[in-house]
Every structure is written in C-alpha cells, then in structure tokens.
Amino acid sequence: MEQQVKILAVDDRYENLLALNSILASSSYDVISLQSGEEALRYLLKEPADHIAVILMDVQMPGLSGFETVELIKQRKACQDIPIIFLTALSTSIEHVLRGYHVGSIDYLFKPVHPKMLRMKVDGFVNMHLNHQKLKAQSELLHKRTLDLEETNRKLAEAEEKLIEQNLLLENWVEERTSELVDAHEKLMNSQEHFKKMFILSPSLMAIRRLPDLTYLDVNESWKQHTGYGDEVIGTALNLLRDDLNNSTKYGDIVRNEKVRYVTKSGDIRTALLSTEIIDIEDENCLLHVAVDITESLRFETEMARLAQLNLVGEMAAGIAHEIRNPMTTIRGFLQLFQENDRHMQKEYIPIMLEELDRANDIITEYLSLAKNKQSYQRPESINRIIESLLPLIQAEAVMSGKHVNGQFGYCPEIQLDDKEMRQLILNMCMNGLEAMSIGGTLSIETYQEPEHVVLLIADQGSGIKTEHLEKLGRPFFTTKDEGTGLGLAICYSIAARHHATIEVSSSPNGTTFFIRFPLHSK
Numbered sequence: 001m002e003q004q005v006k007i008l009a010v011d012d013r014y015e016n017l018l019a020l021n022s023i024l025a026s027s028s029y030d031v032i033s034l035q036s037g038e039e040a041l042r043y044l045l046k047e048p049a050d051h052i053a054v055i056l057m058d059v060q061m062p063g064l065s066g067f068e069t070v071e072l073i074k075q076r077k078a079c080q081d082i083p084i085i086f087l088t089a090l091s092t093s094i095e096h097v098l099r100g101y102h103v104g105s106i107d108y109l110f111k112p113v114h115p116k117m118l119r120m121k122v123d124g125f126v127n128m129h130l131n132h133q134k135l136k137a138q139s140e141l142l143h144k145r146t147l148d149l150e151e152t153n154r155k156l157a158e159a160e161e162k163l164i165e166q167n168l169l170l171e172n173w174v175e176e177r178t179s180e181l182v183d184a185h186e187k188l189m190n191s192q193e194h195f196k197k198m199f200i201l202s203p204s205l206m207a208i209r210r211l212p213d214l215t216y217l218d219v220n221e222s223w224k225q226h227t228g229y230g231d232e233v234i235g236t237a238l239n240l241l242r243d244d245l246n247n248s249t250k251y252g253d254i255v256r257n258e259k260v261r262y263v264t265k266s267g268d269i270r271t272a273l274l275s276t277e278i279i280d281i282e283d284e285n286c287l288l289h290v291a292v293d294i295t296e297s298l299r300f301e302t303e304m305a306r307l308a309q310l311n312l313v314g315e316m317a318a319g320i321a322h323e324i325r326n327p328m329t330t331i332r333g334f335l336q337l338f339q340e341n342d343r344h345m346q347k348e349y350i351p352i353m354l355e356e357l358d359r360a361n362d363i364i365t366e367y368l369s370l371a372k373n374k375q376s377y378q379r380p381e382s383i384n385r386i387i388e389s390l391l392p393l394i395q396a397e398a399v400m401s402g403k404h405v406n407g408q409f410g411y412c413p414e415i416q417l418d419d420k421e422m423r424q425l426i427l428n429m430c431m432n433g434l435e436a437m438s439i440g441g442t443l444s445i446e447t448y449q450e451p452e453h454v455v456l457l458i459a460d461q462g463s464g465i466k467t468e469h470l471e472k473l474g475r476p477f478f479t480t481k482d483e484g485t486g487l488g489l490a491i492c493y494s495i496a497a498r499h500h501a502t503i504e505v506s507s508s509p510n511g512t513t514f515f516i517r518f519p520l521h522s523k
Helices: 014-024 037-046 066-075 094-103 115-201 221-227 295-339 343-368 383-398 419-436 488-498
Strands: 005-010 029-034 052-058 085-087 107-110 203-212 216-219 258-263 269-281 283-292 377-379 405-408 415-417 442-449 451-458 504-509 511-519
Touching: 005 014, 014 037, 014 115, 014 343, 029 442, 037 221, 052 066, 052 115, 066 085, 066 442, 066 488, 085 258, 107 115, 203 221, 203 269, 221 451, 269 295, 343 488, 343 511, 377 383, 383 415, 383 419, 383 442, 383 451, 415 419, 415 511, 419 451, 419 488, 419 511, 488 504
Parallel strands: 005 029, 005 052, 052 085, 085 107, 405 442
Antiparallel strands: 203 216, 203 283, 258 269, 269 283, 377 415, 442 451, 451 511, 504 511
16 A cells, blocks of 8 residues: 655644645645644654655744744755745745745745645645656666666676686687696606605605515615615515514505514614505505604613603602601600610600601601502592581681681582592692781682583682792602691692692792692593
C-alpha cells in the first residue's frame, strides 16, 4: 500500500487551519495542521520529506516567522525540493513578496484566499509530486536495469577474456612444456653436480649403496679417512655399521640420528650418529648413509660428567664434615673434661652432649632426605587441607616474631601428595620467609589452579635474594644464614622433584616469591 501524500498547513490561528482543512479536504492526500514554525521543523525532522507534496506557510507567527522557518527548512538537504506557498493577510508589500520568493517559496498568496484557486494550485503541486515520485521510481528501476545490463556485459567480457586466455594457454602449452623439460634437465644436471661436490667434500661419513643388495656404489673422503676402507669396498656388501645391540643396520631402514658403532680397518671401535635416506640415481633406488663421528664428543662428555660427580661429592663431603665437626668437637671437649675432673660433673654436661649428638643425627637425617630414591607415599590429597592444618603453627611463629600471615586459598582439586613431605616443604619455606622479614612484615600463602597445574605461592616482604645467589638456591649446604646447614631448601627441591613439581623464584628488594607448581595428573 502506497504512503498517502501529505500537505503541511502551518498557521498560528486555529480557525485558519480549520478553513484550510475544509478547502483541501480530499481522500487523495492528508492535511497536517501545525500551529508554529517550531512544530513544523520538529515534524520534518521525524517524517520522510518525500511524502510531503506542498507546505502552506503563514508569514506572521509568534516565535519563528514564516520566513525564518522556511530558511531553516531549506537548509536541510532532504527538504530543499518541497514546494512552499506563503499565505498572509498582513505582509502584502512587494518587499515581503520578494523576500518570500528569496527564502525559497514557490508562490505568495494573500488572505482571504480564493478556495477554488487554492485547491487548484494544491492539486497541481500534488500531481507534480506524484509524477515526480513515479519518475523517481522509474528512474530507480531504469538504473537497476542499467546496472544489471552492465553486470551482464561485464560477465560476458570476463568470459571472453577467459576464452582468450585459455586459447593463449593452449597455444603456449607445447612451448612451455618444451621449455620446462629443458629447464628440468639443466636443474637435474646442476643438482647432480652440487650433490657430487657436497658428497665429496662433506666432513660427514657418506656412502651410497644400491638397493636391494646393499652393495657400495661410492664412498666419500671422510668415509675413507675415518674407516680406513676406500675403493676396495665398492661392489661389496660389507656393512661396518652396528647399532647399540651390535645388530647390523636392516635393509632399506630409514633412520634419523641413530647411534651406531663401526669398526675401522685398524680394528678401532668408534661411535657415530647415522641418518639414511632413499635417493634416486639414474632411475635406480639407492640408500644414502650419512654418519657424524661423535667418538671424541662422547669421551669428553663422559669425562666432564665424571669430574662433575667428583666435584659434587667433594662439596657434599666438605659440607657434611663442616656441619658435624662442631657437635663432635663439643662432645670431645666434654669427654676430655670428664677425664681430667671428678665424675660429679657428668650429670651437668651429659644433656649437652646428648643434644650435640642429636644435632649431628639431624644433619645426617636431613642429608638422607635429599636422596632421589627415597620412598614417597603419595595419594590423592587436598593441598588446602594440609596448609590449613599447619596455619595455626605458622601464625603462632609469626606472632612471636611480630609478623603477620595472610592466607588466600582458591579452589584446587585433589592431587597426588605425600602428606608428611608436603608438611615439611610448607613449614621449611614459610619459616624461611618469616626469618627473611623484619618486624611488621607479612607472609602471603596462596593456592590457585592453572590449566595443567595446582600452584602454591609463598611470598615474603624481605630484602630479597641477591642475583648471584639465585642460581645456587636448592644446592646442598648453600646458605646465607649464620647458623644454617644449607639443607632445608635443598630438601624442599628434592620433595618437589619426587612430586614432579617445579619451583620458580622471583625476587626483588621488596621481597621474594616462590611458585611451586604441581601437575594435575600424575606422571
């Protein structure tokens, strides 16, 4: 259904609007009565301008005059083509008439208006509006058909271009195939030349063997120098390479960096990393052997590992001797004292001697806790439950030293834990954190879940750990405390290793944070 054509009648007098409605009453259009210029502007802002055939505008109105209203209407692009007829009973001078035409009106009528003349003028503008709308619709339809025709022509042009391209491709196909064959032959020759140079000059041991009989076709200089075998192996199937189980490499096997042994012509047994690849030489399948001799590297690594173990044993022995010598010295001194004095001194000093023996025993026990093969009894446990059971003890220790403890425990599922070892780890780290802070500091204990881990965070507000000490954390007998054994944190690292957990450290002058990440799924 088409939108009904509208006529705007703008007059501040209600009786004038009634007269205009009576004159223009028609089923072909709708007369909209508005009593001010402001109301007319608001209406035009809300309603589509292309539905309005003509505006009948009174000149003299309170507020915005007819002239001012029309000037504002014409400033809006959508309303610039609406015909406007001024109606006035007062402004009859030629200056007002000219101003009316100047601001954009199409006619200027004086009241009282002849009804039939007004009706004929309005009907004329309505017919012009309807014809304009029809022309606009026809123009849009014509534009659409023009676009469709252009699109059809474009597709035809594209089809023609493709046909021309296909013809050109077809014409050039033979020439291109010929050129490609020539290029391929040149590339093949170049590739063979490059391969030959690489084969001859490569520092790796290289040999080419025919498939399936594995007879040697060629070996390079490095092969000859390392194995001692040269042209005498050409044409034979002698296999010098053995895997770690002393088995010959299998026929046609493709391997990557497999450790093998080979026996030189002089009888020496050497080690190499072998890689193989099936290649095509003159339309014949061949097996390319590429081996890198690692005999000297393995000897160097073995010697370095042995020296590292000896160094570690020496450091640990020195640490244990240093820590146990002190209580042993105390006990020896008291025994000498007993030997030189009366026996009544025994009751006074025996508790001290027993305490020193217990101290030495504790050091040995802590040292044994570092063992990787120590039995760990792990079962599904809640890390939050373990921390909450230890929290009163940690808080009591903090209160005694004038410090604070802050705990935030997020949801964490049960994971495989050894209850006793976890208590030892948590207490050791929390006590270290409390000792690192001055009075008034806060120790933070948090737990939360990551996609693959449950995380335990322990953070202090101490002065931090020096950069040169960070890489030594967890090393047995390394400590920055005056009376520490250097085993506490090392034990924590050992417990974490037995739980397949990792420990990360972040330190600054404002404090140190330890992140212990436990895997959600046991390994």
